[in-house]
Amino acid sequence: MNTTEIKAVYDRIKANSESFLGYPVAKDFSYSDYAPFLDICINNVGDPESPSTFAIDTKDIERQCIAFFAEMLSSSMKDVWGYVTNGGTEGNLYALYLARESFPNAMVYYSESTHYSVKKNLHLLNIPNIVIRSQDNGEMDYEDLEQTVALRRDKPAIFFLNIGTTMTEAVDKISEIKRIIKKYAIKDYFIHCDAAFLGTIAPYIDPKPKFDFAEGIDSIAISGHKFMGSPIPCGAVLVKRKHRDRIANSVSYVGTMDTTITGSRNGLTPLFIWDFIQKHGHEGLKDRVKASQEIAAYTEHKLNGLGIKAWRNNEGLTVVLPKPSERICKKYQLASQDDIAHIICIPGITFKQIDAFLEDLKTELFEIPTEFEAVIA
Ligand SMILES: Cc1ncc(COP(=O)(O)O)c(C=O)c1O
Structure with a gap:
C-alpha cells in the first residue's frame, strides 16, 4: 500500500471509531x-x-x-x-x-x-x-x-x-x-x-x-x-x-x-x-467505572425523559432501549437483537456524543421537519 492508501484506511477507521455507541470497546487510549x-x-x-x-x-x-x-x-x-x-x-x-x-x-x-x-x-x-x-x-x-x-x-x-x-x-x-x-x-x-x-x-x-x-x-x-x-x-x-x-x-x-x-x-x-x-491501577479503574456509570445514568434518564423505555441492569454501563430506526442504528453502530438495541457507555464516549444521539432520535421520533423541509413548508 502507498501512503495515500494507508491514510485512507486509517481515516475510515478513525471516523467510524469516533461515531460508534453500541460496542463495549474503550476509545480513550494511546499506545x-x-x-x-x-x-x-x-x-x-x-x-x-x-x-x-x-x-x-x-x-x-x-x-x-x-x-x-x-x-x-x-x-x-x-x-x-x-x-x-x-x-x-x-x-x-x-x-x-x-x-x-x-x-x-x-x-x-x-x-x-x-x-x-x-x-x-x-x-x-x-x-x-x-x-x-x-x-x-x-x-x-x-x-x-x-x-x-x-x-x-x-x-x-x-x-x-x-x-x-x-x-x-x-x-x-x-x-x-x-x-x-x-x-x-x-x-x-x-x-x-x-x-x-x-x-x-x-x-x-x-x-x-x-x-x-x-x-x-x-x-x-x-x-x-x-x-x-x-x-x-x-x-x-x-x-x-x-x-x-x-x-x-x-x-x-x-x-x-x-x-x-x-x-x-x-x-x-x-x-x-x-x-x-x-497508569491507572485499582484506584484509576474505580474512577473509570464511576465516570462511565454517570454517563450511563444520564443516557437512561434522558431517554426516559423522551418517553423511551430505556433501562439498565444494576448500575450497568449498558443502556438497553427499543430498537431505533435502521438509519440511527447504522449511524451510531448500535448492536441490536430482536426488538432491543443498546448503548454502551464505555470510556471515550462523551456527554456531547450522547446529546447528539438524543437529538437525532428526538428528530426522528417527533418527526421535526429538517431545515430544508421547514423552508419549503
Ligand atoms: C459476554 C461475552 N463473552 C465473550 C465475548 C467474546 O469476546 P471477544 O470478542 O473478545 O472474543 C463477548 C464479546 O462481546 C461478550 O460480550
Whole structure:
C-alpha cells in the first residue's frame, strides 16, 4: 500500500471509531510510545511462566498483568495461573477445555443470553451441553436450570456463567448455582465465569457482584480491549493452578510448556495491558467505572425523559432501549437483537456524543421537519 492508501484506511477507521455507541470497546487510549515495538518480532510462545529457547518475549510483563488480575479477582499467583489471550472467546474456549479435561463426561449448562461464540467453542470441544432459558433481563432462569440439572444429577456439571451478558449486561447469580449444587448433592462440578466485559468493572462496583475466586470459581475469562482499551483485541484467562497442571506437558522444540491454546502468542498486547495497569491501577479503574456509570445514568434518564423505555441492569454501563430506526442504528453502530438495541457507555464516549444521539432520535421520533423541509413548508 502507498501512503495515500494507508491514510485512507486509517481515516475510515478513525471516523467510524469516533461515531460508534453500541460496542463495549474503550476509545480513550494511546499506545504510540510503543511504536518501536512494531519493528521487531515479539512472540510469547507457550506458557508465560516457563521461558522458551526462543527468547523474544514479554513474558515477564505478561506475568505482572496476570498477577494484577489475580489480585483484582480475589486470589494470588500461588493459587491461580493465567495468560494473556486474544480476547474473551479464547479465554472461554480455554476454560471449557480445562473443564472437559477435569470431567470428560460432564454436561455444560449455559443461558440463551450467552455470547454466540460459546456454542461454537462447545462444538469444537465436542462437549454435551444444554441451553437454559433466560429471564427478561438476560439473567439465567434458575428454575429452568434447577429442573434441567435435577434430571441429570448423576452427571458432572460445568456451569458457564455470564458476568455481564453481551446484550443487557446481566449477571448470573453464583449463589443460585451453589444452591442447586447443594440441593442435588452434585459432587463433580466446574464453575466458569465469562466476564468478558465486566471482569475489569465488577470488582469496582459497590456492592460488588459475587463472581470471583473468593466464591470458589474454577476459571474466568476477561477482555482487555473492552473496558481497558487496546488497539489489538486481547484479554486474559485465569484458572485454578491445579487445572492448568493437569494439562501441562513440555515441548522440546520450543523448550517451554504447551499450556496455552495457540503456540505462538501475542507479546505486544501484554505491554498495552501492563501500561494501562501502571497508569491507572485499582484506584484509576474505580474512577473509570464511576465516570462511565454517570454517563450511563444520564443516557437512561434522558431517554426516559423522551418517553423511551430505556433501562439498565444494576448500575450497568449498558443502556438497553427499543430498537431505533435502521438509519440511527447504522449511524451510531448500535448492536441490536430482536426488538432491543443498546448503548454502551464505555470510556471515550462523551456527554456531547450522547446529546447528539438524543437529538437525532428526538428528530426522528417527533418527526421535526429538517431545515430544508421547514423552508419549503
Ligand atoms: C459476554 C461475552 N463473552 C465473550 C465475548 C467474546 O469476546 P471477544 O470478542 O473478545 O472474543 C463477548 C464479546 O462481546 C461478550 O460480550
